[in-house]
Amino acid sequence: LSGVFKGKLKAAAGFSNVKFAISGAAPINPDILSLFQDLGIPLYEGYGMTENTAGATLNYMGNNKIGSVGKAIPDTRVELAGDGEVLLKGDHVMKGYYRDEQATAKTIIDGWLHTGDVGKIDSDGYLSITGRKKEIYVSSAGKNIAPLVIEETMKSIPVISQCFLVGDARKYCSALFTLDVGAILRDKVGLEPNSIPKDPGEQLAVLKENGHELSDFTDSDDVKSEIQSEVNRLNGKFSNPEQLKTFSILPRDFTIDDGELTPTLKIRRKQINENWSDMIESMYSE
Known part of the structure; x- marks a missing residue:
C-alpha cells in the first residue's frame, strides 16, 4: 500500500497520532495484528494480570513476533512449570490476596505467581499463551487440547x-457456533457498516425491518456450507485431534442473561454445556 493510502486509512480509523498501542486481556487474531502492522499502525500484543500489576510480557518495535505475547518486560522473570503453566516473578507481583491466606497459598508458591495460564516459550524468549490450565480438555484418547486457541481461530470466520469447543473426554472435537448479526447485516443484507447499530438487540430489530429473521441464516444450508469451507481451511492449522469434525449453529448468540457470558463477555463453559446439552449430544449420537 502507498504511504498516502496508509495515511488515509490510519486517519479514518482514528490512529493518525498513535505512537504505539497495546492489546491484552484476551487473544487478538494474528491476521488483525498483521493488518495493523501493514498499515503502519503500531499495535502490539502483551500479557499480564492484575496479580502482577498488569504487565509481564510485551511485543514492541524491533521485537515483535505476531502470535506471541512478547518477551518478559524488565525485572520480570517468566518460566514454565512442568505442566506448561506460566509462572511469573518480580517486584511487581502481589504479596497476596487481601485477607485470603488460602487463595494466596495456592497462587504464590516459593515467590512465583502461578497464573493458571498455559503457554510455551520459544528459543528467542517469546511467550505464547495456549489456554487456561483449568480449561484444558483431555480427549478420550488422552490427548491434551487447549480450546482457547482453536476457538479464537474459528472466530476469524467473518x-x-x-465459538464453543466441545471435546473433553470425547472421541473428536466439535463446536457450537453463533452468528454475528452485524456481519449478516453487512455481508448478507448489504447494509453500510456505519449504519449498523452496535447493540445486539438493535441489530436483530434492523434485521427484521429488512425482512429477515435470524433463523433465515442459522438454518441456512448455504451459510452452513460457507462456514464448513472455512472450517476445513482453518483445520489445517491444527493437529488431527484438535480439528473440528462437526459443528452446530445455534439459534441465538450467547448472552450474559442466560449465564453463558461473564460481564466481560468471556464464555462460561459449564453453563453453555448445560444450556445446549441436547445439541452437543446430537453431534456425538451417530
Missing part, C-alpha cells in the same frame, strides 16, 4: 460471533 459470520461467526462465538
Whole structure:
C-alpha cells in the first residue's frame, strides 16, 4: 500500500497520532495484528494480570513476533512449570490476596505467581499463551487440547460471533457456533457498516425491518456450507485431534442473561454445556 493510502486509512480509523498501542486481556487474531502492522499502525500484543500489576510480557518495535505475547518486560522473570503453566516473578507481583491466606497459598508458591495460564516459550524468549490450565480438555484418547486457541481461530470466520469447543473426554472435537448479526447485516443484507447499530438487540430489530429473521441464516444450508469451507481451511492449522469434525449453529448468540457470558463477555463453559446439552449430544449420537 502507498504511504498516502496508509495515511488515509490510519486517519479514518482514528490512529493518525498513535505512537504505539497495546492489546491484552484476551487473544487478538494474528491476521488483525498483521493488518495493523501493514498499515503502519503500531499495535502490539502483551500479557499480564492484575496479580502482577498488569504487565509481564510485551511485543514492541524491533521485537515483535505476531502470535506471541512478547518477551518478559524488565525485572520480570517468566518460566514454565512442568505442566506448561506460566509462572511469573518480580517486584511487581502481589504479596497476596487481601485477607485470603488460602487463595494466596495456592497462587504464590516459593515467590512465583502461578497464573493458571498455559503457554510455551520459544528459543528467542517469546511467550505464547495456549489456554487456561483449568480449561484444558483431555480427549478420550488422552490427548491434551487447549480450546482457547482453536476457538479464537474459528472466530476469524467473518459470520461467526462465538465459538464453543466441545471435546473433553470425547472421541473428536466439535463446536457450537453463533452468528454475528452485524456481519449478516453487512455481508448478507448489504447494509453500510456505519449504519449498523452496535447493540445486539438493535441489530436483530434492523434485521427484521429488512425482512429477515435470524433463523433465515442459522438454518441456512448455504451459510452452513460457507462456514464448513472455512472450517476445513482453518483445520489445517491444527493437529488431527484438535480439528473440528462437526459443528452446530445455534439459534441465538450467547448472552450474559442466560449465564453463558461473564460481564466481560468471556464464555462460561459449564453453563453453555448445560444450556445446549441436547445439541452437543446430537453431534456425538451417530
